[in-house]
Amino acid sequence: MDLYEYQGKELFGRFGIPVSEGRLATTPGEARAAAEQLGGPVVVKAQVLTGGRGKAGGIKLADSPEDAERKAEEILGLDINGHVVRKLWIEQASEIANEYYLSVTFDRGTKKALFMLTTEGGIEIEEVAENNPDALARLHVDPLEGFQPYQGRRLIYGAGIADPSEQMQILDIVGKLYTCFVQTDAVLCEINPLIVTPGGEVRALDSKFTVDDNALYKHPDIAEMRDLEAYPPEERAAREKGVTYVKLDGEVGILGNGAGLVMSTLDVIALVGGRPANFCDLGGGGDAQGVVDALEIISADPQVRSIVFNIFAGITRCDVVAQGILQALDETKIEHPIVVRFDGTNAEEGRALLAEAAPPNLHVEATMLDAAKRAVELAA
Ligand code: GDP
Ligand code: MN
Numbered sequence: 001m002d003l004y005e006y007q008g009k010e011l012f013g014r015f016g017i018p019v020s021e022g023r024l025a026t027t028p029g030e031a032r033a034a035a036e037q038l039g040g041p042v043v044v045k046a047q048v049l050t051g052g053r054g055k056a057g058g059i060k061l062a063d064s065p066e067d068a069e070r071k072a073e074e075i076l077g078l079d080i081n082g083h084v085v086r087k088l089w090i091e092q093a094s095e096i097a098n099e100y101y102l103s104v105t106f107d108r109g110t111k112k113a114l115f116m117l118t119t120e121g122g123i124e125i126e127e128v129a130e131n132n133p134d135a136l137a138r139l140h141v142d143p144l145e146g147f148q149p150y151q152g153r154r155l156i157y158g159a160g161i162a163d164p165s166e167q168m169q170i171l172d173i174v175g176k177l178y179t180c181f182v183q184t185d186a187v188l189c190e191i192n193p194l195i196v197t198p199g200g201e202v203r204a205l206d207s208k209f210t211v212d213d214n215a216l217y218k219h220p221d222i223a224e225m226r227d228l229e230a231y232p233p234e235e236r237a238a239r240e241k242g243v244t245y246v247k248l249d250g251e252v253g254i255l256g257n258g259a260g261l262v263m264s265t266l267d268v269i270a271l272v273g274g275r276p277a278n279f280c281d282l283g284g285g286g287d288a289q290g291v292v293d294a295l296e297i298i299s300a301d302p303q304v305r306s307i308v309f310n311i312f313a314g315i316t317r318c319d320v321v322a323q324g325i326l327q328a329l330d331e332t333k334i335e336h337p338i339v340v341r342f343d344g345t346n347a348e349e350g351r352a353l354l355a356e357a358a359p360p361n362l363h364v365e366a367t368m369l370d371a372a373k374r375a376v377e378l379a380a
Contacts, residue, residue, distance in 0.1 A: 001223075021038060024089060026088070027076070034090035035067075041092075042091060042092060044075055045059050046075050051124075058085060060075065061093055094197060103189065104116075110140055117159040117170075234301055241293040248278050252308060253278055253336065257316050277303055291327070307339070309339065318350030325354065326354070329361075337361050338361055341364075
């Protein structure tokens, strides 16, 4: 789950990482009031779940409350990489002497947290890694040892930060960022830029924060930060029903059990010349209600022309899934052609149930490839 800048900064603040004071605003009037409360010049920042807001005109300095109101009017409604701005973060403006970059991510290769620090901040880190790799200091932290200050010093010297006061402040921030990363079950905490003010104070000016979805049950306060309005309506409906669904832009609706199998199904659809309309994972259960919910969500997409239903039953039983399909067809009057491929536990029983009921729009195929071909034909 990706957090907005202001949410990430709230979490940074909880762990003692210095951030600027700010207020959330959804209208120009609120932006003006926020600027009045904060006093002095402010920066009006678009809150969208994508980077590069600055370049897209989503970040503007304002030197008075009236100016903040005007800037808010300009930014609200702006489309930044397909994300429409509905919220603004109004923050006390900072003076900037230097822009650095600091992040910690989860490095799956080494199974360790990975810090990256460079004095070449403000720009995309990929650019630094490509054009100036020596400027990027890296540090892996062993999860069993935890973070040790000497490692932080190595990171800071490695990045070439020479000022003793900056070194001390950044060491403190690195340690706190590690605690924040571990305790929130984050997979990414990025500060770009980490600024140094002309007075020598180091502060996080931006935040990019991703929390592991699978750990959200441990963090109800963070789970609550999810902004359902930021998702397409289909995905919102799916989430409310507990169905894992991602909208894509093709014609073949896809439903399977298990993320890996669904991903393979997307590939096979593409292989036989079709375009998947969605990713939809039924999960391990596959009970009738789950199938009804998933089929409703998939068939609500007006682009869908056919649906392929790919089940490999281990824990799930194909006869239960078959009942779910038949129940869904009864309840929802889905008229799309549906191609079913069953394999694994009780596959024969499942196919027998479908054959017995024999709804006119149901097609059973023996293999994933045949099912994909049939679904693509039917979508044409
Ligand atoms: P991003 O473009 O989405 O990464 O948004 P950032 O929050 O990183 O802001 C982009 C750039 O705007 C920063 O690198 C700064 O140069 C500038 N900026 C943001 N906030 C301030 C501020 O308070 N004062 C000044 N002077 N510049 C700012
Ligand atoms: Mn940034």
